[in-house]
Amino acid sequence: MQLRGLRRFARTYAKNRNATAGLFFVALFSLLSILAAAIFPGDPFGLGGDPFIPPSLNNFSLMGTDDLGRSIFGQLLYGGRISLVIGLVAAASSAGLGIAFGLLAGYFAGFSGEAFMRVSEVFQVIPRFFLALILVAALGTSIYNIIFAIAITSWPVLARIVRAETLSLKEKEFVEASRAIGESDTRIMFSEILPNCLPPIIVNTSLLVGQAILTEAGLSFLGLGDPTKPTWGYMLYNAQPFLRYAWWMAVFPGIAITLVVLGLNLIGDGLNDALNPKLRQM
Amino acid sequence: MNNVNEDLLQINSLKTHFATTDGIVRAVDGVNLRIAASQAVGLVGESGSGKSMTALSIMRLVPPPGKILEGQVLLKGKDLLRLSEKEMRSIRGKEISMIFQDPMTYLNPVMKIGDQIAESLLVHQCDTKKQAMDDVAKLLERVQIHSPKETANSYPHQLSGGMRQRVLIAIAIACNPSLLIADEPTTALDATLQVQILDLLKTLAAELKISVLLITHDLGIVADICDFVNVMYAGRILECADVFSLFEDPKHPYTKGLLASALSIDEFKEKLVTIDGIVPNLLELPQGCKFHPRCQYATVRCRTDEPRLVDVGDGRMVACWLFGG
Numbered sequence: 001m002q003l004r005g006l007r008r009f010a011r012t013y014a015k016n017r018n019a020t021a022g023l024f025f026v027a028l029f030s031l032l033s034i035l036a037a038a039i040f041p042g043d044p045f046g047l048g049g050d051p052f053i054p055p056s057l058n059n060f061s062l063m064g065t066d067d068l069g070r071s072i073f074g075q076l077l078y079g080g081r082i083s084l085v086i087g088l089v090a091a092a093s094s095a096g097l098g099i100a101f102g103l104l105a106g107y108f109a110g111f112s113g114e115a116f117m118r119v120s121e122v123f124q125v126i127p128r129f130f131l132a133l134i135l136v137a138a139l140g141t142s143i144y145n146i147i148f149a150i151a152i153t154s155w156p157v158l159a160r161i162v163r164a165e166t167l168s169l170k171e172k173e174f175v176e177a178s179r180a181i182g183e184s185d186t187r188i189m190f191s192e193i194l195p196n197c198l199p200p201i202i203v204n205t206s207l208l209v210g211q212a213i214l215t216e217a218g219l220s221f222l223g224l225g226d227p228t229k230p231t232w233g234y235m236l237y238n239a240q241p242f243l244r245y246a247w248w249m250a251v252f253p254g255i256a257i258t259l260v261v262l263g264l265n266l267i268g269d270g271l272n273d274a275l276n277p278k279l280r281q282m
Numbered sequence: 283m284n285n286v287n288e289d290l291l292q293i294n295s296l297k298t299h300f301a302t303t304d305g306i307v308r309a310v311d312g313v314n315l316r317i318a319a320s321q322a323v324g325l326v327g328e329s330g331s332g333k334s335m336t337a338l339s340i341m342r343l344v345p346p347p348g349k350i351l352e353g354q355v356l357l358k359g360k361d362l363l364r365l366s367e368k369e370m371r372s373i374r375g376k377e378i379s380m381i382f383q384d385p386m387t388y389l390n391p392v393m394k395i396g397d398q399i400a401e402s403l404l405v406h407q408c409d410t411k412k413q414a415m416d417d418v419a420k421l422l423e424r425v426q427i428h429s430p431k432e433t434a435n436s437y438p439h440q441l442s443g444g445m446r447q448r449v450l451i452a453i454a455i456a457c458n459p460s461l462l463i464a465d466e467p468t469t470a471l472d473a474t475l476q477v478q479i480l481d482l483l484k485t486l487a488a489e490l491k492i493s494v495l496l497i498t499h500d501l502g503i504v505a506d507i508c509d510f511v512n513v514m515y516a517g518r519i520l521e522c523a524d525v526f527s528l529f530e531d532p533k534h535p536y537t538k539g540l541l542a543s544a545l546s547i548d549e550f551k552e553k554l555v556t557i558d559g560i561v562p563n564l565l566e567l568p569q570g571c572k573f574h575p576r577c578q579y580a581t582v583r584c585r586t587d588e589p590r591l592v593d594v595g596d597g598r599m600v601a602c603w604l605f606g607g
Contacts, residue, residue, distance in 0.1 A: 173387040178390070179374065180341055180374055181375030181453060182376060182406060183401065198392075
């Protein structure tokens with residue numbers, strides 16, 4: 001039964017050509033990052049050639065080299081790892097925070113629910129990027145701080161979605177029925193309500209991954225990235241002074257970021273259509 | 283009068299009011315009710331007469347802004363209204379369980395049937411999921427579902443209405459409750475299914491020695507299942523009697539009206555008999571007897587004083603000035 005549902009979901013999803021393309025981009029870059037060590041053995045920050053070699057047909061300088069003679073291709077592959085991991089971990093942690101806050105605020109509406117929401121508004125009115133900027137500037141530029149900064153600034157959106165869903169779901173008859181068999185509030189929240197609001201959560205989290213990658217790239221671009229690890233944003237930061245001599249330093253990481261973030265957004269849209277029961281054809 | 287200890291459930295002057303912005307809605311206003319062990323008791327009345335709120339008050343699940351103001355709900359002599367929320371949770375589903383009107387909306391759409399039945403078992407008696415799932419198969423057989431394994435593995439939308447109601451019944455009897463509250467259990471089903479579900483309820487109640495509180499507006503169902511009937515109107519019980527005497531010889535004018543308006547397959551009626559007027563707005567209840575504006579026997583006294591429920595012999599009680607109030 002479950003398999004059949006999954007297959008139907010896959011079919012609806014595959015019908016959406018944009019979403020399939022998005023999945024392709026994301027899968028491609030994930031695969032490249034996973035296989036980075038096989039495709040490009042050695043240290044991506046290793047000095048191995050002349051500076052500013054333009055893109056040429058060999059593994060090391062496929063995408064050219066930077067000002068210190070390091071391979072752009074190598075940095076791109078390894079940078080994908082960091083960027084994707086930051087994106088996933090930041091999105092997962094902000095999803096966790098958002099779900100927890102949203103469920104509590106929706107289920108215990110009234111004073112405490114309102115209080116939760118006011119707290120989330122405090123985070124919402126601060127421009128996300130600047131709060132992340134300040135946090136990273138204050139706490140230091142390690143990838144953990146970047147993840148923390150992204151997660152702490154992006155949970156309110158999801159919290160509000162989950163809260164709205166919870167507010168309507170908790171009035172549903174099946175929730176009343178589970179109270180009537182003696183289920184506790186915690187159990188009702190997690191085993192009755194949460195599974196019912198998963199579709200919007202999944203869609204939003206996939207969008208969050210893209211946003212997190214962008215935020216990380218933005219921070220790194222301003223020099224607030226982790227300088228010990230290659231990330232796409234850090235590569236862009238490095239490329240800034242040399243835009244006029246070495247276009248390849250900026251273009252390739254730029255393309256990578258664009259395709260992955262676009263891909264994640266297309267996936268989000270595709271999931272939205274495939275998981276939305278109102279749009280689902282029987 | 284029955285001895286207190288004989289009754290499984292005894293409700294004394296229960297009041298559940300809703301403080302709305304328009305005023306206080308007295309949904310349940312001084313209801314007395316008793317259910318003996320293994321007895322099936324009907325609670326009948328029109329829509330809005332407070333039947334469902336009485337049931338929810340027993341479970342202590344009255345939705346806000348509703349509040350149980352006073353009274354006692356004694357289950358085996360223990361007052362449920364005095365229990366803590368945690369103690370009450372251990373009563374719900376274990377001692378008292380409930381089945382509802384619309385079996386679709388009362389099942390979680392994203393949970394498998396088996397898991398939903400197991401839920402109740404896991405809350406109250408089973409420690410492991412495996413134990414619970416074993417019981418689930420037995421329960422599904424109990425409610426006469428022919429392919430218990432497949433059904434346990436399906437989602438609510440894959441079942442028919444009748445099967446869903448059977449599933450709800452399975453959830454309700456999962457922990458061997460002593461009281462089953464059935465709130466309009468067959469209203470959403472078609473006539474042939476009604477019969478099957480009612481038969482199932484009757485059989486199960488007899489086999490498992492469960493008392494049933496049946497809430498309905500369908501007198502036919504009451505006649506079929508119940509031993510004892512309470513007629514409710516505007517948050518009050520107007521008459522209670524055993525089912526035979528009530529149908530033979532209704533005392534309260536309202537009960538008479540209800541019975542006269544019921545349709546029967548045996549006699550042909552040129553015109554439907556109805557009770558004049560409408561159910562009073564619970565916000566603006568009339569003075570005196572709440573039924574007097576619709577009552578053809580109403581006297582001056584009915585307009586000013588409200589009759590109490592009095593014993594009229596044979597274990598029957600009526601709240602009407604015609605019978606002494």
